[in-house]
Amino acid sequence: MTGSDKRRPRLDLIGWSATSPFGIGRSAFAEGLREGRATATALDHEQWQVPAGRACLVPDFEVRAVLGKKGTRMMNRVTGLAVGTVGELLADMDRSALTPETTGMVLGTTGGSVQSTLDLTRGSLSGERPFHVEPGLIPYSVMNGAAGQVAIWHELKGPNATLAAGRSAGVLALSYARRLLLTGRAGVVLCGAAEEYSTARAWLARHTADPAAGEPLLGEGCAMFALAAAPADAPPAPxxxxxxxxxxxxxxxxxxxxxxxxxxxxxxxxxxxxxxxxxxxxxxxxxxxxxxxxxxxxxxxxxxxxxxxxxxxxxxxxxxxxxxxxxxxxxxxxxxxxxxxxxxxxxxxxxxxxxxxxxxxx
The missing domain is CATH 3.40.47.10 (Thiolase/Chalcone synthase)
Known part of the structure; x- marks a missing residue:
């Protein structure tokens, strides 16, 4: 190892968790992956208002059931997935080692919640006045609404960023977190990505799919990782x-x-x-x-x-x-x-x- 390598901090992954079609939490993800368990299930037409079909949904995931009723009346699914997954991640970590002021948050997304954006737009067009919309929808109709709510719920006061990058969002969130750590703007960064299943997303996927490939089998969920800088000669994380x-x-x-x-x-x-x-x-x-x-x-x-x-x-x-x-x-x-x-x-x-x-x- 050269002298410059010794001075360069090592970027350790000190924790992770996931909310996935395998279930809620890291153990459920690991078990489902180990078993090679398929997760596609028939869709409830009444709930989702989509044609008969299948999707890979987080089982039994309802925002208010998972996070409680306080502050979740208007919370959309993607925000609930992100807030819940970060909660699972933090529960597995030593919170005393985290300083709220230097703990950052980077969340990857496709475009936030398309469903919330369309619901707000529909309300603006169908109401008696354009501004007669449900106020509770507004924070969740913007792309960075989920990342902001994660910071509020879990008292994270460091840098907070949202990346719209589609399928590459998880990797680019890691890259952004890496820059925050190497430039000293954060001590620990929670980074990852989230996607919800919704009527609007299903409609978009159906109408933008490559005819040659067919309509994709949609999945949803969130995975989050804790990334921290450590001296190159410090005991390594896994x-x-x-x-x-x-x-x-x-x-x-x-x-x-x-x-x-x-x-x-x-x-x-x-x-x-x-x-x-x-x-x-x-x-x-x-x-x-x-x-x-x-x-x-x-x-x-x-x-x-x-x-x-x-x-x-x-x-x-x-x-x-x-x-x-x-x-x-x-x-x-x-x-x-x-x-x-x-x-x-x-x-x-x-x-x-x-x-x-x-x-x-x-």
């Missing part, structure tokens, strides 16, 4: 963030951009393909997902294992990459081959984003 890389595919050549992104994140970490213990591709339909799968198969052939998530929990959009991160962390806890090696998470989004995150397991 895993640390080694690198994050993001690129844009502007010419349709997904295979070239995905490969270049993976090669660069490995090169920046001075790592070889044979150092990769596990790789988790997004499972996205289309050329971006196909390019990820090709790279994943090459890395698996070089001595790694593949950790798929989407086939079990559906198309989680903003929550997808966060679930992938949770999956490799969960698998590493029970696989001794992970020690000292790397795991890679790749993701692509239809908007053109290609991103990869590299973790080292200790």
């Amino acid at each position: 895993a640390s963030l080694v690198g994050v890389k993001a690129m844009t595919c502007s010419d349709g050549n997904w295979a070239a951009v995905v490969r270049r992104c993976v090669e660069q994140v490995l090169r920046d970490a001075d790592a070889k393909p044979t150092d990769v213990w596990a790789v988790s591709p997004s499972g996205a339909a289309g050329p971006g997902g196909d390019a990820e799968q090709a790279v994943a198969e090459e890395l698996a052939a070089a001595g790694g294992i593949e950790v798929p998530v989407a086939p079990l929990v559906g198309e989680g959009h903003a929550a997808s990459a966060a679930f992938q991160l949770a999956a490799v962390l969960s698998r590493a806890e029970t696989d001794e081959r992970a020690t000292g090696r790397l795991s890679l998470v790749t993701t692509t989004d239809e908007a053109g984003t290609v991103a990869a995150a590299l973790l080292r397991h200790h």
Whole structure:
């Protein structure tokens, strides 16, 4: 280790939790993943007002049942998922080690709650006056409403940010958290991503789906991670963030951009393909997902294992990459081959984003 490496802080993942179609909490996620349990269930037409079909929903998740009645009368589903997941994460951590003023929050999303935005717009158009809308809807109809509510509920007073990045949101949230820590703007950052199932999201997915791929099986949920800077010679946490890389595919050549992104994140970490213990591709339909799968198969052939998530929990959009991160962390806890090696998470989004995150397991 060089002198500069010793001075550079290590970015440790000191905790994580998830609310997923497997259930609420880290243990439920790990168990569902280990069992390879499919989570698709028939939709209640009366509840969701969608055509007959299936989706991967968080079982028995109702905001007021999970968080209580106080302050949740108008809370939407994505906010409830985020608030509840951060609560689960903090419950597993030593809160005395967290300073509210220096604990940040970074939440990835697609566009907040499309359902709340459309409900507010409908009220403005259908009311006697445009401003005759339900006031309680307003905080939840803006994109950063969920992140703000998480900070209020859990008394987090550090930097608070929302990233709209679709399927890549979880990886880009890690990148943002990394910058906050390396620039000294926070001591600990809770970061991750959330996506809700709703009538509006189902309608959008149905009408924007690639006809060749068909309508996606939608999933929902939230996964959150606690990231902290530690001296390079400090006792390590179970895993640390080694690198994050993001690129844009502007010419349709997904295979070239995905490969270049993976090669660069490995090169920046001075790592070889044979150092990769596990790789988790997004499972996205289309050329971006196909390019990820090709790279994943090459890395698996070089001595790694593949950790798929989407086939079990559906198309989680903003929550997808966060679930992938949770999956490799969960698998590493029970696989001794992970020690000292790397795991890679790749993701692509239809908007053109290609991103990869590299973790080292200790």
